[in-house]
Amino acid sequence: MLQLFLKNGLVAKTTMTKEKREIIIFLIFTLAVLITPFFLRGSYFLNVLVFIGINTMLAVALNLLLGYAGQISLGHAAFFGLGAYVSGVLTTRFGLDPWLALVIAAAVSGVLAFIIGFPILKLKGHYLAMATLGFGIIMFIIFNETVAVTGGPSGLSGIPNIQISSLIFDNDWSNYYLIWTITLLVMLLSINLSQSRIGRALRAIADSEVAARVMGVNARLLKVQIFTVSAVISAMAGSLYAHTMTFISPASFGFNFSIELVTMVIIGGLGSIYGSFLGAAILTILPEFLRILQDFDIIVYGLMLIIMTMYLPGGLISGLEQIAGFIGSKIKSRGGSHA
């Protein structure tokens, strides 16, 4: 079936619409995700892939805000943490079902984002950056200091795994497919959103908010809505993180992680969903290689942020596209000379 699809895709390349191409790319990506575990030995790599999945969700969520609507958030780890803590507290202290906890976590985060979104997104540029940063730090302090609820700096343990009837997601294989199913859904939703009227309106806001408003885009509401969607996805990722790790502590949700998320989006490519995957993958794998350097990986992040913004503002994905375009044109010109 897929073979047929691909063949059709290749044959119809010249007349292929953009939508068709998107579908084919997504199907290839999905196939790759589904079969990857069969080529890996040992649970270590699977475990890394689970983290790449969670980080991809977070990077895609931030990209909707940063890459499409052009609004920065330096506090997105707060929504990730909120999702994890709401889910963790509800399941450990009140015995709620993890699925229900996940839904509540996403809802709480969404409501909070919607409420603070109006005053925060009124701000622009540097001021927005500082306000979201301040919000992130306030949430981090709350995770740390409400010891009676969250367990404080020593963390919250014993969070139950997600369960579907008798299937418990407590090993790397099942977690891999659980996380990646949801990650793929998030990616599909985001691609869909970016190609829709809303996506175009968001890009218009990023280019010039005033111009977008003149054209009849309700910029203020739309920004808050995309902020809310982004927060909901981040909280879902947080909840899934809590249920796969079964242990959470505030250190995972601090300022540094917010910056790491921005780094993922920037090095992958602003406004590219697959770029976010690429960024998330690189920033998840890199520390594994830099383990000998321990915490010095932040030097590498700092350098990457500066160099990418200065020399490759479109991120790695645009670099890949440029290379592909270059090779493509070479092949084409060679083919042309033969004809």
Place this chain on the structure above:
Amino acid sequence: MDNSPQLFQYVLSGLSNGAIYALIGFGFAIIYNATGIINFAQGEFVMLGGMLTLFFLVFLSFPLIPAIVLAILISTVIGIAFERLAIRPLKNATPLSMVIITIGASILIRGIAMLIWGKDTHAVPAFSGNDPLYIAGATILPQHIWIFAITLLIIAANKIFFNYSIVGKAMRACAYNSQAASLVGINVKTMVLLSFVISSAIGSMAGIIIAPLTMTSFDVGIMLGLKGFCAVIIGGMSSGLGTIMGGLLLGLLESLGAGYISASYKDAIAFIILLLILFVRPEGLFKQKETERV
């Protein structure tokens, strides 16, 4: 129960922290007015001031004055390098790319500091001992006096430089309208570089005078930088009285809040104030509202 000595201690430490926040805020304002950039790496120069002084004073046993001078010099050189390597080459920079580049720089500087000096928190010896002075029944550390004196000196020097010297006036002209300034023969690029020089020097000085009171480590720059930003936001992005008031107000509220409400939420107080100001009066407490030009 008479608790006025306690209150006095809170006010004193609030004011001395507030003076530091105001100085850091000055650094933000000077660069912002020259370039329109909020330098997220500002706090790292404060950290560098403290750590470099510690390095020369304790590890290399230099005398105090040379240690301080060297610390300021090196921080300033790093500020110049930052402007030349990361800010100047950038053309058509958006606010977003500026935020990201300065954040990148701040992570880089912090990382290198950690690489060189490790992760430990260090105590820096006070400038003139730790014997408290007794004034009207209250105790005051000599370091507090140093902080107030040096802050006043920097504020005065700042005022004289920007209001009376030809270079200072040229910088203000660039802040007001850089195109017009370049038309009358002012070298805007030099003025931008100079703004980085002044602001990294003031930042490191702030770090040097606060280090003996608060201890120092590679990561103090984040919090100090953010609080300095909070001060300058209250002051409406000016390097004048508004920011001084903003810094002192923030320091006082933080210190009293920590003393009477909850010490563990001390840092949260600053950020709640920051958010409130940004939500309600983003143009600062002391400024008139301006219309946004499109």
